[in-house]
Amino acid sequence: MARESLKKIRERTKEIVRILREHYPGARTSLDYQTVHQLLVATILSQQNTDKGVNAVTPALFQKYPTIAAFANADLQELMVDLRSINYGPTKARAIIESSRQILDEFGGEIPRTIDKLVRLRGVGRKTASVVLGNGYGIAEGVVVDTHVIRVSGRLGLTAHKDPVKIERDLMGTLPQTDWIDWTHMIILHGRAICTARRPDCPECPLQRVCPSAFDFPHLRR
Numbered sequence: 001m002a003r004e005s006l007k008k009i010r011e012r013t014k015e016i017v018r019i020l021r022e023h024y025p026g027a028r029t030s031l032d033y034q035t036v037h038q039l040l041v042a043t044i045l046s047q048q049n050t051d052k053g054v055n056a057v058t059p060a061l062f063q064k065y066p067t068i069a070a071f072a073n074a075d076l077q078e079l080m081v082d083l084r085s086i087n088y089g090p091t092k093a094r095a096i097i098e099s100s101r102q103i104l105d106e107f108g109g110e111i112p113r114t115i116d117k118l119v120r121l122r123g124v125g126r127k128t129a130s131v132v133l134g135n136g137y138g139i140a141e142g143v144v145v146d147t148h149v150i151r152v153s154g155r156l157g158l159t160a161h162k163d164p165v166k167i168e169r170d171l172m173g174t175l176p177q178t179d180w181i182d183w184t185h186m187i188i189l190h191g192r193a194i195c196t197a198r199r200p201d202c203p204e205c206p207l208q209r210v211c212p213s214a215f216d217f218p219h220l221r222r
C-alpha cells in the first residue's frame, strides 16, 4: 500500500478531530480537583491507578491537606496510610511531599508553567507535566500519550511507533496545536467506549470512514 503523504494525514486528522468533537463535546479529564496543585497530586496518584480509584481518595485527602504547605509538612507514614488504596502509595507519598517542598522552596509556591520546570519536581515525568499544563493552565506544550492514545492513534494510522515519546512527536507533527489538549481526552473516551483494546466496535464507530484499520480485526472478519 502506498505511504500516505503528510498532507493527506493532516487532512484526515482534521476530519478525525471534527468527528471526535461532535461525538465527545466538552471532553475533559475525569480526575477531580479544584486547584492546579490538587491536579498535580491527583495526576501523580493516577499513574498505575484508575481515575475512579484516585477520585475515591482525593476528597478526604484534599480536606486533610488543604494547601501546598500542608502536603509539604505532611508526616510521611501518615500520608502512606492515607494512600493505602493507591498502587505504589508509599512512593507517591514521598513524591507528593517532596514535590510540594520543591514548589515552595524553588518555585515560590507556584506550580511551574513549562514541561522543563515541571519535570524537575519529584514524581513528575513528561506525561504528568503535560496533563498539569494542559488541564491546569490550558497550555499545550505536548500531547499526553497514555495507553488509549497509543492504541487508537496507531489504529488510526497517525503513528507507526510504540514508544510514547515517538508517538507524541508524530502527533505534534500532524495535529494542530490547538487540538493537542482535547485530543487526549477525546481519544481516551473513544478508546473506552468504542475502540477498545480487545474488541473494537468498528460497525458503531463514527471514525470508520477515515480509519485505515476499520473492520481489520478477527472478531469482525467473516
Ligand code: SF4
Residues within 6 Å of the ligand: 155, 156, 194, 195, 196, 200, 201, 202, 205, 206, 207, 208, 211, 212, 213, 214, 215
Ligand atoms: Fe477503532 Fe475501528 Fe473506529 Fe478504527 S474504525 S477507530 S479501529 S473502532
